[in-house]
Amino acid sequence: MSYGKDGVAMAITPDEKKAELNIKTLTWGKLTWINIERPTEKETKYLAEHYPFHPLDLDDVLSRQQRPKIDQYEDYLFLVLHFPIFNKELRVTTSSQLSVFIGKNYLITLHSGELKPLVKLFRECQIKDEFCQQHFGSGSGFLLYRIVDRLVDYSIPITNKMMFNVEEVEDEIFSSQKKDTVREISMLRRDVISFRRIVWPMRAVIGGLEPRVRRFSDRDMSVYFGDVIDHMDKIWDALDEYKEIIEGLSSTYDSLSSHRTNEVIRLLTVIAIVLLPITVVASIYGMNITLPFQDSDFAFIFVVIMMAAIIGGILFILRRLRVI
Numbered sequence: 204m205s206y207g208k209d210g211v212a213m214a215i216t217p218d219e220k221k222a223e224l225n226i227k228t229l230t231w232g233k234l235t236w237i238n239i240e241r242p243t244e245k246e247t248k249y250l251a252e253h254y255p256f257h258p259l260d261l262d263d264v265l266s267r268q269q270r271p272k273i274d275q276y277e278d279y280l281f282l283v284l285h286f287p288i289f290n291k292e293l294r295v296t297t298s299s300q301l302s303v304f305i306g307k308n309y310l311i312t313l314h315s316g317e318l319k320p321l322v323k324l325f326r327e328c329q330i331k332d333e334f335c336q337q338h339f340g341s342g343s344g345f346l347l348y349r350i351v352d353r354l355v356d357y358s359i360p361i362t363n364k365m366m367f368n369v370e371e372v373e374d375e376i377f378s379s380q381k382k383d384t385v386r387e388i389s390m391l392r393r394d395v396i397s398f399r400r401i402v403w404p405m406r407a408v409i410g411g412l413e414p415r416v417r418r419f420s421d422r423d424m425s426v427y428f429g430d431v432i433d434h435m436d437k438i439w440d441a442l443d444e445y446k447e448i449i450e451g452l453s454s455t456y457d458s459l460s461s462h463r464t465n466e467v468i469r470l471l472t473v474i475a476i477v478l479l480p481i482t483v484v485a486s487i488y489g490m491n492i493t494l495p496f497q498d499s500d501f502a503f504i505f506v507v508i509m510m511a512a513i514i515g516g517i518l519f520i521l522r523r524l525r526v527i
Contacts, residue, residue, distance in 0.1 A: 224249055229328055231335040234343055235309045238325045240316040242302075250311065256281070256304060264302045264313050271408040275415055279306040284408065286354045287401050288317050289361055294390055296361060296398045301354070303347065305419055310343045312350065320353040344420030348427045351409065355434045358402075362441045365394060369448055376456050384456060392449050399442050406435050473527055477517055481510040 224246050229236045239246050247261040260281040263269050274281040282305070285298040299318055304311040314321060328334045338349045372387050413428035488506055521527045 231339040233308050234339045236346065237309065237311040239313045242313045267300060269300065271404045273408060273411060273415060279304055280415055285401050285405060286318060287358050287361055287398055295394050298401045305343050305347055307419060310346050318354060320357045321350060324350065324353055341422045342420040344416040344424055345422055347416060348424060352431050355431055358438055362438055365445055369445055373452055376452060388449065388453050388456060395442060395445050395449060402439055402442060406439060409435055473521060477514055480513045484510055
């Protein structure tokens with residue numbers, strides 16, 4: 204209820220109430236697509252008033268910790284899906300949640316606005332009638348397939364970028380010795396683990412989606428969702444490959460680092476072995492006692508020759524032992 208300038212009560216129509224909320228609606232034929240970005244309790248309250256949704260499902264919409272799942276009811280399905288997005292600041296792949304209510308004549312998507320393919324698809328359908336005809340013409344089940352397919356395909360360039368980063372680290376390991384190579388390997392490993400954590404539960408949800416969505420489309424959806432599952436398997440196989448490559452690169456880097464450390468230690472050991480005897484000779488002849496040739500004019504030359512002979516003997520022995 205609202206009041207005019209003269210204080211007279213005025214009823215708020217449903218369209219005016221919807222305009223106050225962050226709800227965008229697109230209708231083509233008998234099918235309505237409602238897109239809600241950054242949902243709050245106001246939007247979920249509106250859905251509770253106009254649709255027969257379970258209160259627990261509406262609570263799950265506002266939760267960011269939900270696992271991917273499918274809740275099946277008599278008149279609708281409730282889906283929670285997670286899709287990867289790359290955080291440039293943290294340099295790690297994180298998940299963005301998409302909640303979906305799908306019924307016979309409606310499809311409701313709720314998300315944070317980070318899923319660019321979904322936002323772009325909704326705008327394209329708003330602008331171009333041919334997009335509406337392509338996506339809306341076969342029911343809400345086919346529209347859901349279009350959305351999921353776009354979001355899954357959006358994940359493939361992220362995996363390609365990850366492979367590019369792996370190749371860069373591989374080149375760094377064998378071409379140069381940067382101090383932050385270990386950090387780069389660790390960040391890649393964290394990225395792969397995070398991506399795998401997103402994709403693993405999604406494979407089961409998307410794999411079981413087609414039989415339950417079948418009643419909301421007039422097409423045979425098995426071929427379409429089968430193609431989506433193939434893409435998910437391709438992404439998972441790529442992540443498995445990247446995981447093995449990173450583990451191999453980590454082991455290789457550790458081996459190279461150990462080898463370089465051993466080489467440095469060996470060099471320092473040889474230097475210490477060579478310097479120790481001549482240090483002893485220098486220390487002895489530096490003592491304030493009577494020593495052979497100490498009073499001779501050739502004492503310095505004698506000491507130098509003695510040191511050189513000791514060094515030559517040590518180097519000869521080390522060479523025979525193949526230490527150097």
